[in-house]
Amino acid sequence: MTELIITAGTAISAMGRGIEATQRCLQNKQHTLQPDQFQPTGHGYIGRVAGVEEHVIPPHLAQFDCRNNRLADMALMTDGFIETVKTASAHYGPHRIAVIMGTSTSGILSAEEAYAARTPGDPTLPKSFHYTNTQDLSSLPRYVAARLGVSGPLLTISNACASSTRAFIDAAHLITSGVCDAAIVGGADSLCRMTLQGFTSLELISPHPARPCDAERDGISIGEAAGFALLERANARPLPLGTSSYRARLVGYGASSDGYHMSSPDPTGAGAIRAMQRALEHAHLPAKAIGYINMHGTGTRANDKMEDSAIYALFGSRVPCSSTKGWSGHTLGASGILETMICAIVLNTHHLPPCMNSHTTDPTFRSDILLTARHSRSDYVMNNAFGFGGTNSSLILGRFA
Template sequence: MKPLLLTHFTATSCAGRGLDATLAALREQRGGLTPCNFERADLATWIGAVAGVDDEPVRDDLRDFECRNNRLAQLGLLQDGFAEAVEEAAKRYGPQRVGVFIGTSTAGILETELAYRQRDAASGALPIGFRYAETHNPYSIAAFVRAFFALRGPATAISSACSSGAKVFGTARRMLEAGLIDAAVVGGVDSLCLTTLYGFNSLELLSPQPCRPFDIDRSGISIGEAAAFALLERVDETNAQAAAAVSDDVILLLGIGESSDAYHMSSPHPEGLGARLAIEQALASGGVAAHEVDYINLHGTATPSNDTAESLAVKAVFDGTPCSSTKGATGHTLGAAGALEAVIAALSLREQWLPAGINTTQPDPQLALNYQLQSRPATLRAVMSNSFGFGGTNCSLLFGRGEFMRQTAGANRNDAERQNILRDAK
């Protein structure tokens, strides 16, 4: 694939609002998980709630979209000058040439939960003011972001469980390569709700303490919420050369790998087959060899089966590459996780900083990964972010700095060289 330029990106989670706060948390190896105090949730677990989500309603002209999920999205869009960057892109290309692709798992389902409590006692009818299309409907988050910027390009919501926020990069890439748009707002937004908390509790997947990915005593997930976004633009030859000449630290999306192994509705393939296919495809599509990847942000949910399957997939392709899961800091933000961790991967490239796996103290020796327990400076030129969802919906994203593309000519490798890279990975 042709590289895509990440001109701007931002992330808001329980670890902090915006990139500076997120980076500070990762540098200091602290997270935002707290004992569960979400309304009516009587559960012995920890959650990653974003403080102040309910303090600011959505913009007056968008009041039909009023719900926690869209409030969280608005909060995220206003960080790091991201809104201004999108507005500038819309002026440059035209609002009809900027697409919107957002991942989510439950969208504003909390609004339906609240409406259900207020249903008519006699008829069971939901309140007249309840607006399903603008809140609970999975497309509502994409519609909200599109309306927020008055964009008129294509807009899509992706709901593929925990890979949703990563798969939007693939959808945007296809639109960009087809020439249907010139820029894309991609991201993921998911917010806390009782459906999610009690749903994962029924699957016996919630940890009674802050989650510990890849730890020998890992015991399940901690659910969080997040809003993370990136602005993608096509990089033609002239633009790519200009960008690389100006700065070696420009961030590029080099490769994308997607697979659907459909092994089980809620359990990963025990050998990590689909995950491995996504990893290999990301490397091949970017023309990047496994040994050229300097860091892997693992999906790492902290459930016994997920971490085991992912470790098998990673070891089948990589040999001792430093890796960690940042879910110990943010919680598992479900449909937003892929976007959040993609932004963290891009942030690690920008800052030349390798984030540790927070809460993990004793990596499981059976998994045998080069799992990082200490955050540290590192020379990073290419990094990968993994996202693997229920039903085997897998996605791996490969990011690189401008210097990497120029020095390795990874974007210019021919099909034969890409096939060799894939063969070597196997």
């Protein structure tokens, strides 16, 4: 089996800009969710990234300007990611690097703003609105490729909240099949009114900061995030000496689609179990090898209960697990890349983060839910992402060295 490694990575969210800021936030248990002031009729709390409104897209790419691509650009400019990709591109050739992005919102905020700016009585949108370069789902990978100067295959994954986790799986397939030598994997999802009001209409927004797995949990907090990882074959090129808190091996992955309901998870957890089991099988690992699980853990009654049941069915109560959405909010299609980077931090720092804002575990739960941080060396960790429509993805990362 081809060994794949994350040789560079970055992430930006309400937790901070970059890997070190994210790591500090986890270790210091900083409160980052804030009351929703993104919209006039704000409800609940959100995970908002500071500085997106002021960020400027490079002038030669101004046609891509939208909140989602600004957020992505901020992440690209963090942790030396652009420079690392340039080095890889010089080694492989820009045409041998793919871009695989996950997103669910893309630049839909731009369409909302264009609709609001229409001339009264005129059904057409303003000519200044560039649908293809903003709202279209292909906008993000095309922007990332143009910004980084790579010309390999481009792909958008829009599998709801499992989007950027699934992106790793498709990137692995492209690399191992020889279509490309490396892939920029990740995604971005940004705040927009459709998401905030849509989840409010589903009565899934908590009036409090999200508290995953808590006995009194009552819904989600929406967040925004962007992140990227450079995925390559092991030993394909010389890497800089020293350790970094983002390097990790991608040793296993699994996916399933249960199609139980458009917006509710299968309460038996059958699809989630299949995704996790397939990841273990692909990695040739027993369940006992996993040292930590980053749960999907949205904070809703149904999702958290389902995931606890699924984890217990495979792992019993021996594997520490937690959701980090109490810090970031639910960043939808970007949650996979953000939480993959958090898993890399766990592997490198041995710090297992707890469920932020949660105080008392649901008494019906049987998994080892972390309410306080724990320090434990893990050789392998799992990241779960389960999306609307029954799309499920699980990744297993291993220590780099």
